[in-house]
């Protein structure tokens with residue numbers, strides 16, 4: 027599957043309400059997904075797997091506008107990231123609190139975050 031087919035499927039999806047017994051992404055599914063979302067990096071924070079991307083901007087105001095757009099996405103999807111807004115730079119991290127790890131919802135939100143930045 028090419029990148030745009032994979033990511034346009036994610037962008038057209040919506041987050042599902044996630045319970046603590048929801049299935050985390052398998053290692054293979056995550057690896058495959060990240061080949062199509064190449065700007066996102068896996069990382070582990072206090073034992074929790076997350077995906078993170080740094081977005082760059084010309085100034086603080088543009089970084090803040092993007093931050094607000096990501097906040098609106100989070101409210102629409104009822105799925106919420108960690109966001110660090112700095113001068114010219116916004117760091118967005120997605121993971122699923124309910125399962126303490128990565129879920130399909132995080133891929134959907136990563137693809138939608140990319141779309142906001144494009």
Ligand SMILES: C[C@H](O)[C@H](O)[C@H]1CNC2=NC(N)=NC(=O)C2=N1
Nearest residue numbers: 044104105106107121122123124
């Ligand atoms: C009760 C409410 O639906 C949940 O707390 C939602 C809200 N936003 C969320 N955001 C994220 N990233 N993970 C969650 O598990 C989550 N759960």
